[in-house]
Amino acid sequence: MKILTRIFVFALTFFVVFIGQNSASDKANPPFAVTIEKTQNTPFGQMEDVRIYLDNSIDPGNAMGYYDFLIEFDPSVLSFNSADPGQLITDCGWEYFTYRHGASGNCGANACPSGKLRIVAIAETNNGNNHPDCFGETPGANGDLAILHFLVTNDYTIECQFVPIRFVWYDCGDNAISSVSGDSLFISSHVYDLNGDDLANPNSSFPTHYGANSSCDTLTVDGQPVPLR
Numbered sequence: 614m615k616i617l618t619r620i621f622v623f624a625l626t627f628f629v630v631f632i633g634q635n636s637a638s639d640k641a642n643p644p645f646a647v648t649i650e651k652t653q654n655t656p657f658g659q660m661e662d663v664r665i666y667l668d669n670s671i672d673p674g675n676a677m678g679y680y681d682f683l684i685e686f687d688p689s690v691l692s693f694n695s696a697d698p699g700q701l702i703t704d705c706g707w708e709y710f711t712y713r714h715g716a717s718g719n720c721g722a723n724a725c726p727s728g729k730l731r732i733v734a735i736a737e738t739n740n741g742n743n744h745p746d747c748f749g750e751t752p753g754a755n756g757d758l759a760i761l762h763f764l765v766t767n768d769y770t771i772e773c774q775f776v777p778i779r780f781v782w783y784d785c786g787d788n789a790i791s792s793v794s795g796d797s798l799f800i801s802s803h804v805y806d807l808n809g810d811d812l813a814n815p816n817s818s819f820p821t822h823y824g825a826n827s828s829c830d831t832l833t834v835d836g837q838p839v840p841l842r
Contacts, residue, residue, distance in 0.1 A: 644675045645790055645799060647758070649684070649778050651807065658767040660694065663778060665732070665759045667701060667749055676748035678736045678793040680758060683720065685781040685822070688728040690771055692764040701756025702734055705747040709735040710759075721783035721819065729781065732759050736793065748793050780804065783820045785829035785840060800825040802842040 650664040665682060686693065698710040712732045718725025725731070736745045749756065761778075780788045782801075790799045801824035804813045814823035815830075829840055 645677065647680075647682075647788075647790075649780070655765055657765055657769060657772075659765055661691075661763050661765055663761045663763065664699065664757045665761070666699065666757045676793045677790045677799075678748060678795060679791040680732075680734050681786060681789050682732045682759070683781050683783065683787040684730040684732065684761070684778060686728050686730070686763070686778045687776050690766045690768070690776045691778075692766075693730055694762040694764055696730070696732055696762065697760045698734060699757025699759050701749055701758060704756070705736070705749065706743075706745045707734055707736045708738045708740060708743060708745060709733075712759075730761070732761075734758065775807075779822055781820055781822055782825055785825050787825070789825075789840070798840040800829055800840045800842060 646668040648666055648668060650666065652661060652663060655661045665684075693714060696712040698707065702710060710733070712730060713719065714725055714730045715727065716724040718729050718731050720726070720729055720731075736748055780801075782788060785800060786798075788801055791797065792799075801813065803811050804822070804824045805811055812823050814821070815825075815827040817823040817826055819826065825840070825842075830842070831839065
């Protein structure tokens, strides 16, 4: 292993979630592909920004009105500082963005353990004549949905190591996207790691890193439609 001097290597792996309808072609042509950015050459003891972004060039024209992401990171290496709405959200004029972690994070029915972060954005709220300009549906658009700000540890023993930042599921509503009208909820169909391996496993129990499990395929609330893979 080559040890670098002056430049310390610290990398964050990403998971990508393909969210949308379940069909034979959805892996090649998913309605939404959401990725956590991989960064590298991160200096110790400094801030690092990590983007969550939408790749809409795969199947342009899909619009969304809401997202709810639950992110996991290693709190012994990374200290979460804050999150900002991504460029796609600000350019479209979405009206609500928030993040929660720890006791207020709402991981399932309980408070979130350390190292969990929930991020929620809503395109339109009931606030009169203010309306968003777009819903992420611009053909060929790739845009940031959120930007996460982390403080990296000063512990040099983790030099040249990768530390994962990844999606985690505590219930069927995690890592979901809704249609603009709110009548459809899209949940994970595939979950990929940094090597491109699909980790999705509908038989895994909550909490899990392997996507929404099979119980979500029969979930109904007040007669609403079943979520779409």
